[in-house]
Amino acid sequence: MRIGELARLAGVSTRAVRYYEQQGLISSRRSANGYREYDEADLRLVTEIRSLVTVGFTLRDARPFVECLRAGHETGGSCPESVAVYRRKLGEIDEQIRALLDRRAEVAAQLAEACPGCTLTREDPR
Template sequence: MRIGELAERAGVSTRSLRYYEKQGMLTARRDANGYRVYDESDLELVREIRALLTVGFTLEDARPFVECLRAGNDTGDACPDSVAVYRRKLAEIDAEIRLLWQRRQRVAAQLTRACPGCVLRDFREG
């Protein structure tokens, strides 16, 4: 398939695909007239990249997942390097949550001082 079809099927722009190629995440073959040509495995690579980017991973974070798929695995997270990225990302998220929780406690304390009768809603209640 050509770049336009891959972009449409993957739900990304052709510009994104060219960027992924420039970053070494995607490799296009060229047909006789120089057009980029992709196959179904490239579609899976792009879907994997997009899924990871959507949940906050960087393109560099996605690299081990892409390599895992290129190695013939059914999923991009079947390899130890991918699992290591998951672990690192979870640790980063946990650190962010701790920081946000500390900030929330400080703001709640300030609100309690400013408004002694105010009721604080628990954020987990929606």
């Protein structure tokens, strides 16, 4: 398949596909007319990368998942290196949650000081 089809099927832009290739995460073959050609394995890699980037992973984080798939594993997250990235990312998210909770408590304290009779409401941001 050509780059446009790969991008469409994976839900990314052609620019993203070229960038993933530039970063060494995927590679294309060239047809006789010079067009980039990809196969189903490339689609799987790009889909994995997109999925990881969507939830906050960097392309550097995605590398072990791509390597795991290239090594023939069923999923990109089934290799020890990928599991280590998952664990590190969860630690980062937990730290961000703690920091946000601390900030929220500080803002709530400032509100209580500025407006002693005000009640705090907890709104669901979704």
